[in-house]
Amino acid sequence: xxxxxxxxxxxxxxxxxxxxxxxxxxxxxxxxxxxxxxxxxxxxxxxxxxxxxxxxxxxxxxxxxxxxxxxxxxxxxxxxxxxxxxxxxxxxxxxxxxxxxxxxxxxxxxxxxxxxxxxxxxxxxxxxxxxxxxxxxxxxxxxxxxxxxxxxxxxxxxxxxxxxxxxxxxxxxxxxxxxxxxxxxxxxxxxxxxxxxxxxxxxxxxxxxxxxxxxxxxxxxxxxxxxxxxxxxxxxxxxxxxxxxxxxxxxxxxxxxxxxxxxxxxxxxxxxxxxxxxxxxxxxxxxxxxxxxxxxxxxxxxxxxxxxxxxxxxxxxxxxxxxxxxxxxxxxxxxxxxxxxxxxxxxxxxxxxxxxxx
Amino acid sequence: xxxxxxxxxxxxxxxxxxxxxxxxxxxxxxxxxxxxxxxxxxxxxxxxxxxxxxxxxxxxxxxxxxxxxxxxxxxxxxxxxxxxxxxxxxxxxxxxxxxxxxxxxxxxxxxxxxxxxxxxxxxxxxxxxxxxxxxxxxxxxxxxxxxxxxxxxxxxxxxxxxxxxxxxxxxxxxxxxxxxxxxxxxxxxxxxxxxxxxxxxxxxxxxxxxxxxxxxxxxxxxxxxxxxxxxxxxxxxxxxxxxxxxxxxxxxxxxxxxxxxxxxxxxxxxxxxxxxxxxxxxxxxxxxxxxxxxxxxxxxxxxxxxxxxxxxxxxxxxxxxxxxxxxxxxxxxxxxxxxxxxxxxxxxxxxxxxxxxx
Numbered sequence: 240x241x242x243x244x245x246x247x248x249x250x251x252x253x254x255x256x257x258x259x260x261x262x263x264x265x266x267x268x269x270x271x272x273x274x275x276x277x278x279x280x281x282x283x284x285x286x287x288x289x290x291x292x293x294x295x296x297x298x299x300x301x302x303x304x305x306x307x308x309x310x311x312x313x314x315x316x317x318x319x320x321x322x323x324x325x326x327x328x329x330x331x332x333x334x335x336x337x338x339x340x341x342x343x344x345x346x347x348x349x350x351x352x353x354x355x356x357x358x359x360x361x362x363x364x365x366x367x368x369x370x371x372x373x374x375x376x377x378x379x380x381x382x383x384x385x386x387x388x389x390x391x392x393x394x395x396x397x398x399x400x401x402x403x404x405x406x407x408x409x410x411x412x413x414x415x416x417x418x419x420x421x422x423x424x425x426x427x428x429x430x431x432x433x434x435x436x437x438x439x440x441x442x443x444x445x446x447x448x449x450x451x452x453x454x455x456x457x458x459x460x461x462x463x464x465x466x467x468x469x470x471x472x473x474x475x476x477x478x479x480x481x482x483x484x485x486x487x488x489x490x491x492x493x494x495x496x497x498x499x500x501x502x503x504x505x506x507x508x509x510x511x512x513x514x515x516x517x518x519x520x521x522x523x524x525x526x527x528x529x530x531x532x533x534x535x536x537x538x539x540x541x542x543x544x545x546x547x548x549x550x551x552x553x554x555x556x557x558x559x560x561x562x563x564x565x566x567x568x569x570x571x572x573x574x575x576x577x578x579x580x581x582x583x584x585x586x587x588x589x590x591x592x593x594x595x596x597x
Numbered sequence: 598x599x600x601x602x603x604x605x606x607x608x609x610x611x612x613x614x615x616x617x618x619x620x621x622x623x624x625x626x627x628x629x630x631x632x633x634x635x636x637x638x639x640x641x642x643x644x645x646x647x648x649x650x651x652x653x654x655x656x657x658x659x660x661x662x663x664x665x666x667x668x669x670x671x672x673x674x675x676x677x678x679x680x681x682x683x684x685x686x687x688x689x690x691x692x693x694x695x696x697x698x699x700x701x702x703x704x705x706x707x708x709x710x711x712x713x714x715x716x717x718x719x720x721x722x723x724x725x726x727x728x729x730x731x732x733x734x735x736x737x738x739x740x741x742x743x744x745x746x747x748x749x750x751x752x753x754x755x756x757x758x759x760x761x762x763x764x765x766x767x768x769x770x771x772x773x774x775x776x777x778x779x780x781x782x783x784x785x786x787x788x789x790x791x792x793x794x795x796x797x798x799x800x801x802x803x804x805x806x807x808x809x810x811x812x813x814x815x816x817x818x819x820x821x822x823x824x825x826x827x828x829x830x831x832x833x834x835x836x837x838x839x840x841x842x843x844x845x846x847x848x849x850x851x852x853x854x855x856x857x858x859x860x861x862x863x864x865x866x867x868x869x870x871x872x873x874x875x876x877x878x879x880x881x882x883x884x885x886x887x888x889x890x891x892x893x894x895x896x897x898x899x900x901x902x903x904x905x906x907x908x909x910x911x912x913x914x915x916x917x918x919x920x921x922x923x924x925x926x927x928x929x930x931x932x933x934x935x936x937x938x939x940x941x942x943x944x945x946x947x948x949x950x951x952x953x954x955x
Binding site: 403488490 | 758804807811812813814837847887893906929
């Protein structure tokens with residue numbers, strides 16, 4: 240559907256999903272210059288409408304011809320759909336920003352967090368006939384962790400990270416969010432929990448992340464992504480990361496407990512200042528008020544919230560004085576999984592690609 | 598009230614609280630030899646009745662004379678009540694097992710997890726006129742963490758632990774559990790969340806533990822307890838522990854993500870075998886089925902469940918082969934906060950003290 244006289248021809252693939260809905264909201268809120276908008280989904284949803292900029296846009300079923308003439312395609316319909324449709328579209332000139340994991344670790348595909356490695360975006364992306372390409376949107380937990388750690392990595396180097404996640408339902412899609420809502424109501428009203436999306440009951444419960452577990456290493460797929468993708472975003476294959484990924488009964492923002500070992504010493508004030516002045520993060524660190532990041536505070540926010548910033552006394556010499564340089568720090572963070580963890584990051588990539596068209 | 602002709606004269610102080618209720622259930626389930634039972638609470642509850650072994654026991658208001666002639670007093674009514682009544686009772690011959698934090702770090706008071714340091718219980722406890730004493734029940738998070746780590750600490754030594762907790766409502770008492778229930782129903786039915794017990798909204802949310810935060814170190818009280826109490830239980834002031842304590846919207850079992858550095862290398866099989874054969878823990882570690890400990894599985898169970906047991910590749914050399922000896926291991930555990938984290942551990946202490954009376 241035509242939206243305005245100028246701007247970019249945009250398609251959202253997987254428009255009805257939790258991330259697709261958020262992509263539309265973010266495009267609108269950030270007044271991304273949309274000339275034409277195509278909303279693509281499964282045949283089941285074709286013919287229904289969704290609102291964009293006050294207009295009813297009719298959903299179309301995705302097929303081989305859907306993306307002809309589309310300049311920007313925001314994919315969020317799972318790895319299978321991305322593998323099937325993204326390469327041909329890129330070959331025909333479309334810039335695909337892919338939220339699935341299909342191409343993230345492909346050496347020929349950029350994996351981008353705009354605040355961290357915008358230089359990874361191919362120079363000719365979106366420019367003329369040969370400007371089609373796939374740009375991968377990283378895993379939500381990797382994006383959220385990388386934002387507050389990047390200023391530390393740049394200034395002092397990061398030797399090792401031990402991270403435990405508290406991940407929301409939204410990372411598994413709209414059905415998972417609905418399962419949390421309806422199952423919790425069932426339990427509160429005395430009915431049994433009936434897990435469908437997840438393999439464990441979700442109401443008033445939590446469980447090790449639902450991604451498959453590697454039989455040899457014991458790591459699950461989400462943990463493997465956090466390691467591999469952070470290394471690729473930073474261009475640093477040496478950094479050591481020990482993640483444990485856990486699903487908690489929260490709707491749409493991920494939290495993380497992070498323990499860092501720097502490569503060279505810093506003071507707490509220096510670390511705090513480095514994080515405070517970094518893009519995409521916001522300090523919320525009130526020890527006296529016990530006010531720190533929570534998923535609810537992060538929901539709907541663009542920035543990753545950072546708090547509980549402190550020296551890790553388990554990594555200091557015995558007679559350590561608070562405020563002295565040290566290698567170990569801890570923090571607790573929260574970021575909106577649907578926004579910075581997915582839709583916002585994808586639209587920010589598109590903004591960089593089509594910066595000349597604003 | 599008289600319960601039987603022989604056994605121990607028992608009082609439960611704080612009988613109406615979440616832990617008090619669980620203490621009665623555990624005494625009954627384990628057929629602790631109760632001769633007389635006094636249920637003590639605030640004046641507000643006096644005159645009401647609670648069931649024990651099929652009998653209605655009338656609640657009495659706690660005062661200076663309540664514990665006269667009582668051989669075992671299980672305290673769980675907060676530090677203030679313990680400080681006010683426990684020392685005098687102990688002096689008069691009562692064995693006080695205190696679930697509060699009032700005396701845990703007192704050098705003259707034993708801090709006991711029966712599977713770990715039963716030898717810390719004073720030899721004359723419960724024996725004759727001079728057998729009165731206070732024995733402290735450790736913090737729930739400390740108990741739950743110590744059980745699976747003790748076999749590792751004994752065999753290889755533990756150098757450092759990085760632990761992030763996922764703590765249930767029950768740790769803050771029955772009112773906190775009710776707040777989680779009613780606030781979640783409010784939110785599901787479109788009413789605003791009205792936090793009362795906690796300083797943050799709890800429905801579909803999580804937050805850094807509500808214990809006060811030390812202005813200098815940035816650690817909260819719960820984290821300080823996990824460090825100090827684990828060191829006292831192990832009699833090892835050198836072990837390094839870096840805890841982050843978080844409250845999650847779960848009713849009554851705590852989970853923990855634990856990253857361990859051993860002092861000397863072990864293989865994964867050796868570590869698994871050491872945990873499997875330890876008392877008070879149970880392995881639940883099915884990589885193929887993605888079945889691991891959860892709070893719901895741990896609820897109502899005596900054992901701490903242990904899973905996600907794996908080598909920590911961030912602590913191994915680059916060419917590490919799975920199964921080789923290493924220093925780094927990770928695990929995810931869950932334990933019932935009200936049982937092993939509180940009531941069960943207290944009753945187990947009492948069983949050791951009065952073993953001769955069974």
